[in-house]
Amino acid sequence: MTPETTPEPAASPVSPSPEASPSPAAERQVNVYFIRDEKIATAHRQIPASPRPATEAIQALLAGPTEAEQAAGMSTAIPEGTTLNGIVIEAGLATVDLSGDFESGGGSFSMLARLAQVVYTLTQFPTVEQVRFELDGQPVEVFGSEGIALDQPVSRATYEDLTPAILVESPAIGDTVSGPLQASGTANVFEATFQIEILDEAGNQLAHQVVTATSGSGMRGTFDVTIPFTVSEPGSGTVVAYELSAKDGSRINEVRIPVEFQP
Structure with a gap:
């Protein structure tokens, strides 16, 4: 098979686009x-x-x-x-x-x-x-x-x-992030609504945001949100996405993504 006979596309919106004229090492x-x-x-x-x-x-x-x-x-x-x-x-x-x-x-x-x-x-x-x-x-x-x-x-x-109910495509495990956080992916949750929070290494909440995907309740939608937060020094933390149960308000479909913070 001849590899990739058509010109390749750019990566998805969740990934950074290359520069217009990248160097050979880019x-x-x-x-x-x-x-x-x-x-x-x-x-x-x-x-x-x-x-x-x-x-x-x-x-x-x-x-x-x-x-x-x-x-x-x-x-x-x-x-x-x-x-x-x-x-x-x-x-x-x-x-x-x-x-x-x-x-x-x-x-x-x-x-x-x-x-x-x-x-x-x-x-x-x-x-x-x-x-x-x-x-x-x-x-x-x-x-x-x-x-x-x-x-x-x-x-x-x-x-x-x-596919998880909340598929976070950015950030990913081990990414280095700084404020504000750009979070994106897809979700199939009740009424298209879920939560994202940012925790420091000790589990303290640095930020919280309610997120609404483009569709939900049986249809997978996309999301792309900016979440303001700040840290004063490098360190480890976690981005947590979860849905609140319509039945009892408990957390369901939780996804935890360990990241590194950079001021």
Whole structure:
């Protein structure tokens, strides 16, 4: 397969755009998607500012989570040894060709999770809406011994059951942040409303904001908010996103993202 035969798109709005004329050593940030608490979770990677960011992003995905990300509960369902043969992007469809190792081992959850990881990583780019899989150059219609149908292109919506109610795509685990915090991602929560708070290392609240996604109550919407906060010195902290239960007001669907603060 010829890798990425069409010009590559810019990264999604949650990632910084490259400079108009980057130097050969310039980098850009992209998202890669791992598994945390049996749901999709976002990590950030710096990749070369090449014309093929989808290829670079998938290569970063295949490398797996860092030690710090693993310590925070991230893992990958993609089998070790899986390699990328190539990617072709045309008319909103990315055809990704992976080595046969991608199909080895694991039960139904692992099989679905690894597919979702690839789909999420590719569909962050605005010219990719759907994904089709190949293994060693051969189209995949039924995936693995679990018999997962892949005879039609798949999208993020295919893996809604593996997507957390609140998917924070920025910040990600281990990011260095300073005030104001830009938080973005997607959510499928009651009446599209949830909470974000910023805590210092001791658990003291530095900021709190009610967030409203573009849709909710069964439909996944997007959110992108700016949350003012300040710190006087570098340190560790946590960004916490959660929904308040309509039944009893308790916290549900909580996501905790450890970060580093920079004044």
